[in-house]
Amino acid sequence: MASDKNYDESSFRVLKGLEPVRERPGMYTRTDSPAHVIQEVIDNAADEALGGFAKKIHVTLHGDGSVTVADDGRGIPVGLHPVEKVPVVVLAYTRLHAGGKFDKKEGNSAYAFSGGLHGVGVAVTNALSTRIEVEVKREGKIHRIDFADGGETIGEISVVGECGRQSGTRVRVWPDGKYFENPKVPQAEIERLLRSKAVLLAGVNVRLDIEQAGGGVLTKTWSYPEGLSGYLREQAGDQEPVAPLFSAEKYAGAEDASFANGEGAAWVLGWFEHPVPCESYVNLIPTVAGGTHESGLRAGVFEAMKAFVEHHALTPRGIKLQQEDVCGRMSFVLSARLLDPQFQGQVKEKLNSREAVKLVSGMLRDPFEIWLNNHVDAGKAIAELAIKAATARQKNAQKVEKKKTSGVAVLPGKLSDCESEDISANEIFLVEGDSAGGSAKMARNKETQAILPLRGKVQNAWEVDPDRLLANNEIHDIAVALGVDAHSADSEPDLSGLRYGKVVIMSDADVDGAHIQTLLLTLFFRHFPKLIERGHIYVAQPPLYRVDVPAQGKKRPARRLYALDEGELAAIRDRVAQEGFKPEAIEIGRFKGLGEMNPDQLRETTMDPATRRVLPVHVRPGAVAATLRMFTLLMGKGEASGRRAWMEDKGDTVEADI
Known part of the structure; x- marks a missing residue:
């Protein structure tokens, strides 16, 4: 269907100045609230402090919704740009991709290390504000310029007073509510931002004034004499780290071949049972989504820790440490300095600079390894946490579940199932050996009796982790055939899937048969205790x-x-x-074993309910603890000496068929 709308040269529209920002604000900043456009102004003040030119940052949240940010830095230049012939302060507030942070050649940049990259910072703030007032103290004079209507109206620069030797910038912003889901500046977020600046800028005083509805002013100030360590301790609250905090910094020198002079990082690391949220910054910009500098920190920590663990031979056999094992319980505050940081999007929530991985890991690894070897007890405490995590991870990775097809557990191929679905009448015989299993199949009542032959001896399951239980084929087949999951004594398992009312252990009447019987009873007592408690387990008496x-x-x-x-x-x-x-x-x-019996003999003596002998298995009332102790003594791997003493003491009372 043809359209009557023309598509020709006149259809193209060119967005000029700050118009692109107003048309698509979400491409340039967060639009949930004005927090990020205010952060752009705060970041400019922080960049002056990072460069060593400012000692104070003062923010005021006004009652009318506007925000003032003041610093005692050098002041934005107010003279004409040599090429553009426009005052530099006007360029900063009205042109995208213009600023003092692009010329990164050493010695030529006003900001060797800054959070700015795209140069859209305060220009975006201007585009999304109804009004901005800028006051600059510079070269003995106080200069004033106003912007209005999203930067469309630009006032004249005027000198409004003298300032002597003082310098600095004061900016008051009225964000335009129509561009934001919530037009109010979020106080809590601004507080977090300012506190982080105080942490990262040693010697800089950060102050926040909040005008109250009644006319007063609530003032908050931040100061962290201990820097990053003090901040992390405050975040951890009452929780003590498992080892002392490790705080240090390292920056490249002029002779460094890999990185620019001054690039590097400062950090504090702490390991906690319940880690506090990690924080990272690049040139004072909070990177809440992390990025390559965090990857570098974790890589450096892991390499140093791995070297320490290997040097002291701390890793148990079969355990292989991974980065997550070492860093999973680690909390950190990282402040990286990069000459030309590349962020993911203008909001700068994630650092993308690839060189940051090598930079941070390289700066951190050697100091951390030296610290570990100078604080061996602390290193071993951290290593213990990591080894515990690695052990749990490997166990978790080895979890075995019932083999399933189309969501239904597959019954073992060697199971000869019964025809009835009446659980009260159904029985399953766990039979020792394939030959006995063959006889039992011929001797059984197919309607109600199922046969599961067991090849060899079942694993001693007394100390087997429940998650690894089904790795053993025989135990897997027993669990699937019964239709019940392994459980603990104090749990309430779902027994609705139980397929048989009686589970009969049928082994030879000799020492090996008694051993198999013991192993199966161990399995049921430890991992299927409710089957014993509810009277489902029996032992045949051939x-x-x-x-x-x-x-x-x-x-x-x-x-x-x-x-x-x-x-x-x-x-x-x-x-x-x-x-x-x-x-x-x-x-x-x-009889040497069940396999020697012909089917008629087996049916008569062991399987026919009218003539067989089977014993129900119960735990004596009030004897659970004693039974538990006896099982631990007889079946526990670490109880060899106790078993020997028990056998020496009780051996004459035990009947043995030798």
């Missing part, structure tokens, strides 16, 4: 002996009896003898 009794006439056919142990075997012998059988007439066989 017989150790088979007794074949011959027929006795037509009315008494041949019989097969089973004995659980030596005591039952002796009782059977006595009974058969009373029935008139000679000892040599009966045949006694010993």
Whole structure:
């Protein structure tokens, strides 16, 4: 569909002067409040202090919403620019990309180190204000110039008095509320900004006056004799660092081949259990979103710490430190000086200068490493925090979850499941070995009995971290088959997914079988305690002996009896003898394991609810603590000496099938 609107040469519009700022203010500054346009004026005063020309910064928040910023620096030049033939103060407030911060050649710049880069600073402030008054004390005279209507109306420069040898600049700004979501200057943000300037500018007095509705003035002043260290301590409140704070500074000299004279950083580092927010600055500009200078600081800290840890052989085997391990609990205040900083956007919230990484890391690493080696106890305390973090990180990375497909846990391939979904009737037999598992599959009732063969011995799970539990294939398969997640004794786990009402441990009636039984009971007591507490765990009692009794006439056919142990075997012998059988007439066989039983024998002795013997597993009432102690003694890795003493004391009371 053709448009009737013309698109020709006359369609193009050229925005001149400060018009682009008023058309698209969000491209040049924050528009949530006037805080950033006021910050531009404060930054100019701070740049004078950074250069060593100002000792005072005085800000006033007026009752009418305007803000005055005054300093005792050199004063903005008021003479004509040699090329533009316009007063320099007018250029600063009306031209984008004009200022005293572009000529960065050493010795030629009015501001060797400044926050300004794009040169749009106070010009943006002017564009988004209804009025600005500038008063300059310079060369013995007080000069005055006013701007109005977003910089469109420019007054004449006039001399309004004498100032003797004093110098400085005073700027009063009336931000235009229509450009901001909230037209009010945020007092808290201005306070934070001014406090940070006091921290970063040693010897500079920073003052804020707030005009009150009743006519008085509330005054706040900031002074940090200890500089960055005092500021970080104040931020930490009552919290003590794990090691003394490390505060230092280092700047490049004239002979430095890599960096310009004066580039470098000042910093304070502290490690806390609960770190306080880190702060960073570039040429006094707060970089709230961080940037490359913070990356450099972390890199320098990590390299120094890594060298210290390796030198003192502090890292446990298998633990590899990463930067986040060392820096995760670190709090810092960093003040970097760069000759020509590159920021992300005019708001200057993030530093992009690539050389800042190398600059800050290079300046910080050696002093920090020297400090660590001169304060070995402090270094070891920091290293301990880092190693603890690395250990936790590696454990976390090794967390194992149930294998899933389409969001559903995949049942183990070796599980022979039952057909019924009635949890009260369903049973699962955890069977030792594949051969016994084969017999059990043929002996089971497919409707209600499931079989899970276990290959070999299950891992001793007494001291296994819950997050690593499922790394063991056998334990993973047991958990998935049961449909229950591992849990602790004092938790309330979700047992709604439990797939079987009875979990029957079925192992051989020998020493190895008893060991497997113990390992499985350890697993359930430690990681699935609610299954024991609610009566879901059982131990099968397979017989150790088979007794074949011959027929006795037509009315008494041949019989097969089973004995659980030596005591039952002796009782059977006595009974058969009373029935008139000679000892040599009966045949006694010993089962080496479940795999030797044929399916009929296994069903009759161990699986058929009518004839089997299974023992429910419970913790005796009031004996939880004692049970816990006994498990720790018998299954704990560090309890070898205690186990030996226990066996020497109790060994004669233990029945052992050898």
